[in-house]
Amino acid sequence: MRVLVLASQKGGSGKSTIAASIAVAAWQDGERVVVVDMDPQASLAEWGKLRETGGLVFRAVAPGALDKWIMDTRKVPAVSLVIIDTAGVFGAEVDAALRHADLCLVPVRPSAFDLRAAGPTVERLRLFNRPFAFVLNGTNPASHARTADAVAALEVGGAVAPPIADRTDFRDSVASGMGVTEINPVGKAAAEINALWAYVKERMSRT
Ligand SMILES: Nc1ncnc2c1ncn2[C@@H]1O[C@H](COP(=O)(O)OP(=O)(O)O)[C@@H](O)[C@H]1O
Numbered sequence: 001m002r003v004l005v006l007a008s009q010k011g012g013s014g015k016s017t018i019a020a021s022i023a024v025a026a027w028q029d030g031e032r033v034v035v036v037d038m039d040p041q042a043s044l045a046e047w048g049k050l051r052e053t054g055g056l057v058f059r060a061v062a063p064g065a066l067d068k069w070i071m072d073t074r075k076v077p078a079v080s081l082v083i084i085d086t087a088g089v090f091g092a093e094v095d096a097a098l099r100h101a102d103l104c105l106v107p108v109r110p111s112a113f114d115l116r117a118a119g120p121t122v123e124r125l126r127l128f129n130r131p132f133a134f135v136l137n138g139t140n141p142a143s144h145a146r147t148a149d150a151v152a153a154l155e156v157g158g159a160v161a162p163p164i165a166d167r168t169d170f171r172d173s174v175a176s177g178m179g180v181t182e183i184n185p186v187g188k189a190a191a192e193i194n195a196l197w198a199y200v201k202e203r204m205s206r207t
């Protein structure tokens with residue numbers, strides 16, 4: 001069993017949006033996925049309630065219980081991937097998730113403010129010595145040069161996963177309880193999420 005954590009000390013960076021669609025992409029790829037929403041705002045859990053398609057298992061884990069829950073779940077052969085969404089403000093709950101991460105994805109918007117705000121998130125991950133990758137989220141699909149600049153800026157701080165552009169499919173996905181690969185399997189958002197999932201899968205297979 002692998003644990004994928006979405007974390008960044010910045011609200012609106014795309015943690016819940018990416019968690020939702022990557023959970024679906026992983027399930028479609030044959031993973032047995034359990035989704036855990038540790039953010040009190042519960043965006044991902046709300047998204048799960050809208051879901052009619054099934055495929056994903058949602059678990060509510062009480063604050064303070066995550067450590068034990070992960071250790072117990074690691075023994076359950078029926079679960080191959082746990083995806084944990086976290087709050088935008090770090091605290092004991094986020095730390096518990098980070099400590100167990102086989103990989104942590106850190107979504108970052110392509111703005112100077114957001115690129116700078118990634119610093120404290122990375123310090124936290126370094127403290128726990130867990131593998132992580134930035135994922136540039138909400139890039140302008142028409143401006144490849146800007147995306148390349150932002151990727152270069154992030155590469156100074158760590159590994160960079162394939163980027164995700166700003167696309168309507170992601171907005172429709174959070175509104176409908178579906179992943180972008182379900183809404184529009186041949187769309188660009190689906191291609192981006194599948195590329196991100198392939199990256200995540202490869203990185204996690206190394207640990
Ligand atoms: N790649 C994207 N394309 C379009 N809209 C996006 C994208 N990523 C996030 N959003 C939108 O941005 C908002 C914030 O994203 P969210 O996933 O809730 O961030 P976080 O969980 O980090 O606070 C949401 O309304 C979401 O629909």
Ligand SMILES: [Mg+2]
Nearest residue numbers: 015016039043
């Ligand atoms: Mg969120």
